[in-house]
Amino acid sequence: MTASAALRHPDETPPRRARPAPARGVSVTARGLAKAFDDGHPVLRGVDLHIPAGQFVAVVGRSGCGKSTLLRLILGLEAPSAGRINVGGEGQDAGATRRIMFQEPRLLPWARVADNVAVGLGRAGSRAERRVRARAVLDEVGLSAKAENWPATLSGGQRQRVALARALVSRPALLALDEPLGALDALTRIDMQAMIERIWLDQGFTAILVTHDVAEAVALADRILVVEDGGIALDLTVDAPRPRRRGDPDLAALEGRILDHLLGTRA
Amino acid sequence: MAHSASIPAGRTHLPAVARPGRSRGPWLDLRHLVPWLLPAAILVGWQAAASAGLVSTRFMPAPLDVAAAGWRLGRTGELWTNLWVSFARAATGFLIGGGIGLAFGLANGLSSLSERVTDATLQMVRNIPHLSLIPLVILWFGIDEGAKLFLVALGVFFPIYANTLHGIRSVDPQLIEMGRVYGMSRSELFRRVVLPGALPSIFVGLRYALGIMWLTLIVAETISATSGLGYMAMQAREFMLVDVVVLAILIYALLGKLADSLTRALERTCLAWNPAYRNA
Structure with missing residues (x-):
């Protein structure tokens, strides 16, 4: 946990590269966001998060860590137990369309x-x-x-x-992707990742991708959030230029670091 | 039959060029004839047995006699009158009972309050064999139209009710969530997600109900009626007109087959999206 605190760069906008379209996404801000199940078991405990408009954020973590719940709270599909969530800041359309892509079609x-x-x-x-x-x-x-x-x-x-x-x-301002490629074969998945990246670059919406696949997060995201024990354990910026090449050593190192963190916390 | 004929052709794994002489047209026609071979053979054998005196025509008329009886009754118009009366009874009773069944099925599938209030009662009534009510129904309605309509409506009610309810309950909850997330209103959700999802099951109920509809009508007309196909058959029995009795039975069979074919055609149109019903 001490290491994760040092790694956190909250509210930092990553450098934008290869992004011709003006961002028409919305920002997302969460303050003290908490969610507990009906039986009182906490899923998220006090998450603070700011996602600038147009950012591509990947949320990774183990099964049951609360990453899908975070996504559902951001989309307004569930009500938080405590804290608040704001989609769209000043000068942005608060009623902007939010869309979700599920794991199943x-x-x-x-x-x-x-x-x-x-x-x-x-x-x-x-x-x-x-x-x-x-x-x-x-x-x-x-x-x-x-x-x-x-x-x-x-x-x-x-x-x-x-x-x-x-x-x-x-033409949503916020697109949530809840492990949308999890059920696809490896090659189809790579094609779909490239397609999602191309469309995102083209349209400039804010994208939040929940995934199990760390390589996918590293290939697509500006910023990777590692969710653990109901909180954000790591907040990493990925500033590799796009399009990203698979097998790039810097990206591989980043992927290794996140995996080490996820696997290391099992004990 | 049609399937078994197509299997050897598929299993040979020969390229199409290896059998240049086989054009699709006549081959398909022959395959369509295959299912009719057995019924035709039975008819011919029956006629031959009757003509040869092997079967007493007093109890089992020859097919040609039945056809002659049909021709005779058709010319006097008696057949068409009775056919129409029976058809109208079946259709009216079906629409009433099916309509009520559909309404209750939809209501109980969509509202848990409605289900709590009515479902247990309906399930209890369901366990009464509806034909056992005939004596009571005759006491209530006499041998009027009301008696027949009541029995048919009661008979078709339950399959439609139970299958509509089941269909609505088994609609994929993930699709319903998708509809909600994508901003569908309640009525839109019903029209675009719930009803189409329940439709295959509703059709199953429809086909059951059609079978029960004919059965109920035959019994009701045989016991208490002054017109209709069942009445025609009972009258013929009084005068030992076996050919007319068999004619009435065959017409019931044809009507049943017709109703089934119509339902199949309707299924193919309404459920074209479902691979199970396409090109069935």
Whole structure:
């Protein structure tokens, strides 16, 4: 814990590189955020966190460490037991769209791919307009040819790309990714990581990625939070230039350090 | 039958070029005929046995006699009147009972209050065989239309109710959470997630209910009626017109098959997204 305190760089904006689009993300601020289960067992105890607008944050940690709960609190899917959370600071749209991509695609099996993507638009616009926007986003994830297919005819990776398109179609200011690539095979996962990075660079939303995969966190994030025992144990800035090359020694060293920390705390 | 015929073709692992002579058209037609071979053989054998005097036509008429009876009753219009009366009873009773069953199934699937109030009662009533109510129903309604409609409605109520309830309960909670997170209102959530998710199960209930509908109607018409197919069959029995009795039975079978085929077509249209129903 003493080591982690020394490593923490709270509220520090990492250097921005290769980011042409103006950030239209929102900042996220948590103060004293705590959450306990109904039986009183604490999941998060007093988390203080500031995520600047447009940052790509990865949250890693062991199973049950509270990282998914942190994400659900930020999205407003659950109410905190104590503390508060603010999405959107001064001069930012407080009602900005927040979207989540789940570990499972969660597509409606009875809706065609384009209609599934249009779910992300809610009731905005006419049906025809929604479909036009859905198709445009499907094009971004390389699935425009599948717009009229049933989800059952797609592969696992394609379904998850449809789920990504559904999350992106409303142009969210905050995109939460709850282990979205966990169920995919290694090659598909690498493709999807590159796609998420490209779209994030293009659109500039704030991204919060919860993942088990430390290599994935290192490959994508500006900043990595290691969650442990209901608190943030490590807060690391990754300032390697993008696009990042797999097997880069600096990144590998960082990955090793985080893994050592995670494995070392098991005892 | 159609499947067993296609398996050897798939198992040979020969490239398509190796069998250039086999065009798809006539081959497909032949395969469609296969399921009809056995019924046709039975009909021919039955007719032959009757003509040869092996079977007494007093108790089992030959197929041609049954066809002749159909022709005769069709020309007098008696057949069509009775058919229409039976069909109208079946449809009305089905719509009433099915409608109430669907309404209760939806209400109890969506509201735990409604379920707590009504489900236990409905489950108790379900254990009464509805045909055992016939004496009581005759006392209540006489042999009026009301008696038949009541029995049919009661019979179709439970399969529709139970399967609608089950369908709604088994909708994937992850999809419901997704709908909520993506800002769907309650009515939207019902229309876009819950109802389509429950539909396969509702269709199962529908097919059960159709079977019960015909069964109930036959029994009710046989026991207490002054018109309809069952009444026609009972009248024919009085006069030992065995061909008409068999004709009525065959028409019931055809109607049942027709209802089943309609449901299948409806399933294929409504559940096209589901691989289990596609090209079934």
